[in-house]
Amino acid sequence: MNEAIRLLKNPLSIEKGDLKMPTPIFVLSLPKSGTSTTYNYFNCDLGTLNGQLPTSVHYRYPIKVNTKHNDVGRRNKFQYPNMLIGTTMSLNVKLGLPLLSNPLELVKLATSTTIEISTAAAAVTVNLTETTILDIYIHYGFNFFELYNNDVNSIDRSLDEYTVLSDFAHYCPELFLQTDALENIATFYPNATLLLVNRDFSQWYNSALNWGSILYQLRTCKGSKLTNGFFERPANYTHKRTIGSGGGKNNTEEDKDLWKRFYHNYETYIRTFAESHPSLTCIEIQHRGSARYI
Numbered sequence: 001m002n003e004a005i006r007l008l009k010n011p012l013s014i015e016k017g018d019l020k021m022p023t024p025i026f027v028l029s030l031p032k033s034g035t036s037t038t039y040n041y042f043n044c045d046l047g048t049l050n051g052q053l054p055t056s057v058h059y060r061y062p063i064k065v066n067t068k069h070n071d072v073g074r075r076n077k078f079q080y081p082n083m084l085i086g087t088t089m090s091l092n093v094k095l096g097l098p099l100l101s102n103p104l105e106l107v108k109l110a111t112s113t114t115i116e117i118s119t120a121a122a123a124v125t126v127n128l129t130e131t132t133i134l135d136i137y138i139h140y141g142f143n144f145f146e147l148y149n150n151d152v153n154s155i156d157r158s159l160d161e162y163t164v165l166s167d168f169a170h171y172c173p174e175l176f177l178q179t180d181a182l183e184n185i186a187t188f189y190p191n192a193t194l195l196l197v198n199r200d201f202s203q204w205y206n207s208a209l210n211w212g213s214i215l216y217q218l219r220t221c222k223g224s225k226l227t228n229g230f231f232e233r234p235a236n237y238t239h240k241r242t243i244g245s246g247g248g249k250n251n252t253e254e255d256k257d258l259w260k261r262f263y264h265n266y267e268t269y270i271r272t273f274a275e276s277h278p279s280l281t282c283i284e285i286q287h288r289g290s291a292r293y294i
Helices: 002-009 035-042 070-079 085-095 103-109 130-140 142-150 178-188 201-209 214-220 225-231 256-275
Strands: 025-027 056-058 114-118 123-127 164-166 193-198 281-286
Touching (some): 035 164, 178 256, 201 214, 201 256, 256 281
Parallel strands (some): 056 164
8 A cells, every 4th residue: 555655646657667456446536536537548438349348337337239229228228217336336235245246136046045145355145035135126126127137238247247347426315425335345355446536626526516416416315424424514504505507406505615525534534444454456546637637
């Protein structure tokens, strides 16, 4: 870890530096911190190649769309909002499964009430109670479960087949940030790489404020005790709602210092966690300001 920190303080080119990134690589940057650019970098900005899905995954499960099923595939992509990698990850954390497991396989392959799932580092035994199975159905949505089983053009691979995973924050029914997955990563993927892209706070804040409802969801969705602690909100706190420019409907226009504390605490927690888990490789990259470059 100390070597990685020194490398970042004195940046070296890849040609000169012996930079090794064990896989899987988890991109821990918040949305609007260059996550799409990071994904495109590792995917060489090629999208699908020769009909094959990329080795990196970002936010949504890739959907293979061909001419015959083009309309169906396109409709499914937007019709099923739970087709997010964060849906799978947040449920795995809840059930105590390895982060990249596919909980649907528990139901599909169950021949008994107990199933053992393992990674190279650890194993976990899952008791398939009716409550557990119901959690899986509710978390994904019944329609999604049917889609996964019946539509060959929906999800072609499980998460553990990808090398780089980014933007896996999940907002509904409960807020799930990348930091909520760190303990799971350390347990089941202790030799993984944590990648954090540092973006200037003001640039991140202005970008997030004017993009969708990211800030609104971060502040209003029920979050973990860890996430809530990042805000350090006072006891008499009341949040305000406004409509930002550039499509920022329902975002929150609050004391900028509150968001600055959140952003700082989020990144600090990741650094502190990495330092206390030396088997993990933690790399930080400076965002260059433009949406296209990191």
